[in-house]
Amino acid sequence: MWRIIAAKEIRAAFSNHVFIVLGLIIWSLLAVACIGGLENFRTARKQRLEATTLFKNELAEKERNPHSAAHFGTYLFKPLTSLSLYDPGVNSYTGISYRVEAHKQSEMSLASVQDSDGVIRFGELSVASIFQLLVPLVIIFLSFSSVSKERQDGTFKILLSQGLSLRALVWGKIAGNYVIILVVIFPCLAFILIKGLFSSESYVNVSLFAISYLLYFLIFTVFSVCTSFVCKSSGTSLLVLLGAWMWFCVISPKITAGIASSEYPLQSYYEFSKLVDHDFYNGMDNDGSYEERRKKFEAGVLDKYKVDWINRFKLTPLRQSKKFPLAELI
Template identity: 40%
Template sequence: MKMEGFAAWQMLIKKELLLSYRNKTILISAVIIWLLFIVATVCTFLNYNTSHKQRLAANALFRQQWEHQQRNPHDAAHFGTYLFKPLNLLNVFDTGINDYTGNTYRIEAHIQHEISNNEAENNDTAMRFGNLSFALILQLLVPLFLLFITSTSITSEKENGTLKMLLAQGLNNRKIIWAKVWANYLLIVLIILPVFTTMVTAVLYSGDMALLLTKLLWLLITYLLYYLLIALLGVIISAASNYSGKALLSALCFWIFMSIIFPKIITGMANRSYPLMSRAAFSDLVEQGYRKGLNGKDPYAARGERYINSLLKKYHVDSVEALHFNIDGLTLQFNEDYRTKAFNHYFKEVENSFDQQQLFLSLSGVFDPFLSTKRLSMALAGSDFYHHEQFFKQAQAYRNQLIKKLNMQLAVHGKYFKGDYIVGPKYFGQLKDFKYHLPPLERVLQLEKIAIFSLTGWILILILLLQFIASRSLALNHTYV
């Protein structure tokens, strides 16, 4: 008897898939989604190839300029160079905040730059709507399509009078409801499967396979969980509604609130609750902290004089001329270190505001699974704020180390050199390039544990709610006209 019930349940799922295949509206919608995926694929890989080549060319150009210069080491520090945020295939799968946070870091002596040159700055369309990407389609359009077909899955049976026929064949409410869930869920899986197959193939043939493949599999798991959640929500709406029109309207309202209204409200609340210091105010604080000291009572001149006196005392000499190294190199590095100290001191306040905003958004995802999915997707793709922050910190550390190395070169070798101390390509060529290291997957998942718990928690709650609805015959009652 159990086998017969399971076989009947399987047949019901097959019937649902066959009906979906024959439904022109569903078929046309699926074709539109596939066409959008094709356009997104073309745009994604064209953008990736273009951006990747541009960054490689820019890196090669600045490296060539750096290696072939002949300058005083400190003058070379003023000349500086540029670092570019690396790009990988997952970044273009979900561009996240990358289009708005910039991709270029300027290295220059005495100045701590921020990351600049965001791609959306001069792109009004990107600023308003974002670029067409896999993530945009998977996060917004596919859930809307899934809600559209699931929210009418039971009401259509009620309106067509086929519900009583199914019940008469020995199927109970629970089997019918779960058949609707799994049939529509499998349909969506079949629709999105080519997308992830394409991405897996691209990653396998890329040079970053070891770093990206596991993250891509986690991305697939994330979206599969999200679509299961949406399928459950849509069937619940359908089971609780008497008419398809009402169910569709309810599903559309859920989608608009969950995907558009609530995220916008939460983002505004995060900005108002934890406002960021303006760039002008921050730069002024850093400059004042450097000129007057972090306590306001340690001016630049007195600080430098005290440092020179400490060096004279340390090496037991009476004048800077008696020192066995170039005092200019050390004082330049001393001032550089203090400026970096001032920058980091005031940047902690900015960083704290960013962290509070991110925590606020993470906690808000508990009330909106779309937010949790979006945050988890960006994190796994490496296009969230955490990865942006990691690039900045690694770039800043490289910059500080490079400036220090140049100043110490002047200090150690510039003492007894006649005229201006000049170094050439042999020295500059041996300086190492910047290497950005992606955070490990374990760290990313640890930071987004709230999003993971939110998605799984929502799924469990909806399963329990669906089971409760299925246990009550009133959920399937309908007055046939």
């Protein structure tokens, strides 16, 4: 019996012009997000490759010993994966590059929110943001009256009098609404899975990405249909579901982030640098002060190369480093 109920829900949804318009809007937004994500991915990968090549060429064109090369430094970039097309994560806030230089502790840089207040205000349009915020809204508008409308129209008791159980009714509504949502998001999920076959990213990760969102939509569908079953009117059901969406998708993340910031505040860069300097000069895990570590290192190198002393004033040229390798390190 639940299959008959599910089929009825599917037919009713596709005969509803409002749902068709909502489906076209979601398809359009997902298409724009996929195209924009693909373009951003290609641009970011090109920029990182060009920057990495430039740094390597600059270092290779100049004759440097290891000590001066360490002070010259370089940049490291966060690796890009195929899933960055659909979910940029926190890169826009934490940055994507890190400068490596001897004796210095740098911070992550190139966070796009520093140069764009639009990202801070509205967030970045991506497949993940559409899946997390807009698709649940479609589920709510699709399911809020699935059971309550039967009660208001007087067909609820008729269905029960004909032998239909409450379990079959509820699961039929859930199955029908979930299939409708799958039809809406199927083109995007198919694109993600097919592209995952031709990317360097593990196909397991891509599959987990898709499965996680399918489970997320199922939870919203079950919650919406059950709310419609509990509420006596469709208006009450819609109000409850919209309130739940506001709480779980908009208000709760901000409150959680605010509580985390107040309970576990991040250190300033100045405080962090002071702690790094303190550990550098005083040691970590009882490994001794800077002077003690230096003497221990010198003794180890002297013993390794079977030499008795270090000439600190006449440094050996780089071409003679095999004879006096320690001179290059001082």
